[in-house]
Amino acid sequence: MSGQALRDLNVLPPSELDKKPDGSVKGKVCIGNIVENHEKKTKVPTTVSDSLLNDAGLGNNVIEAGNLEVEYIDSENLTDLQDVDACLSTLSARLDSKEWVSICEALNNVRQLSLYHKERMMEMLGSVIPLIVKSLKNPRSAVCKTAIMTSADIFKVYGDVIIDSVDPLLVQLLLKSSQDKRFVCEAAVTALIAMTTWVSPSLLLPKLQPYLKNKNPRIRAKASMCFSRSVPRLGIEGIKSYGIDKLVQTAASQLSDQLPESREAARVLALELQSVYEKSQGSPTEDSKEVENADSWEVFCQAKLPPLSAQAIIRVTSTPKEALVAGC
Incomplete structure (x- = not known):
């Protein structure tokens, strides 16, 4: 059996994931001996202390320690902890554990604490985020994906509060969203979208x-996708304040990128900037003579960009108008 085939058996592809009635997703993760049949379940011993799990009040929001079935629980299906104090007292140790099951449980606890006990969890964020980053680097997919889901919930709950700690999370999420393991990649993209949704663009764009x-x-x-999603959230005044010339230069640089995903993100960004520019130039509150003498979008691009880059931006932003005229 080839090395690639062995790797493929470690984690079942997304098509084998089963959606449960409560909204969670069950992924069958094989460790130890490789098995030929994906439906076969392999039991492995665990050294996770039952008393530790019970004391923390982990309940059913976690992975079953006795088998290999990993539960990926949607945020809306996470319930509150039974004993918050006990959970907090062991949280850092379990996040830094050598037992992958314990790490996943602790990551889910971070999500629960963030959702239900925001202020108390905030006090520990400084020490917890580096441990989440460590889990994002974990080669075990179950740990990595749970850490990605934890990152998404942290963005949603804390927003701008974590901006000073966002760099190591951002690096890992960009890496994970760029890998070949699809179910990890898709989770990372979801977390990046959460980041662009809940963190202020003025803080995130730099x-x-x-x-x-x-x-x-x-x-x-992936960075282009995030950038393109964040810019419209600045609003017209925010874009003008940030510098529409700087943003159009960024869009132009991505239009010639290697991957279609980058080029599409740049096209979307360019269209947004064109819309903002034309609205700001043609505002009905302005004097009509000033509007008449204002530079067109094409002139603006030619003034701010090298000739080839200006042509590229003008081409992608004029296509929709040309298509509309042709349709008429």
Whole structure:
């Protein structure tokens, strides 16, 4: 059996994931000896202390320690903890455990604490986020995906509060969203979308900017997606304040990128910038003579970009109008 085939047996593909009635997803994870039949379940011993789990009040929101069935629980299906104090007292130790089951349970506890006990969890974020980053680097897919889901919930709950700690999370999520293991990749994309939704664009865009020039084209593509999603949230005044010329230069640089995903994100960004520019130039509150003498979008692009880049931006932003005219 080839090395690739052995790797493929470690985690079942997304098509084998079963959606449960409560909204959670069950993934069958094989460790130890490789099995030929994906439906076969392999029992493995665990050294996770039952008393530790019970004391923390983990309930049914976690992975069953006695087998290999990993539960990926949607945020809306997470319930509150039975004993918050006990959970908090052991949280860091379990996040840093050598037992992967214990790590996954602790990650789910971080999600529960964030959702139901925001203020108490906030006090520990400084020490917890590095441990989440460590789990994002974990080679075991179950740990990695649970850490990704934890990151998404942290973005949703804390938003701008974690901006000073977002860099290590962002690096790992961009990496995971660029890998070949699809169910991990899709979870990472979901977390990145949560980040662009809940973290202020004025704070996030400078964090994303360096990754638009990363050597890895897949990372550039995911960073471009995040950048393109964040810019419209600035609003017209925010875009003007940030610098529409700087943003159009960013869009132009991505239009010539290697991957179609980057180019599509750049096209969407360019269209947004064109819309904002034309609205700001043609506002009905402005003097009509000033509007008449205002530079067109094409003139603006030619003034702010090298000739080839200006042509590329003008081409992608004029296509929709041309298609509309042709349709008429």
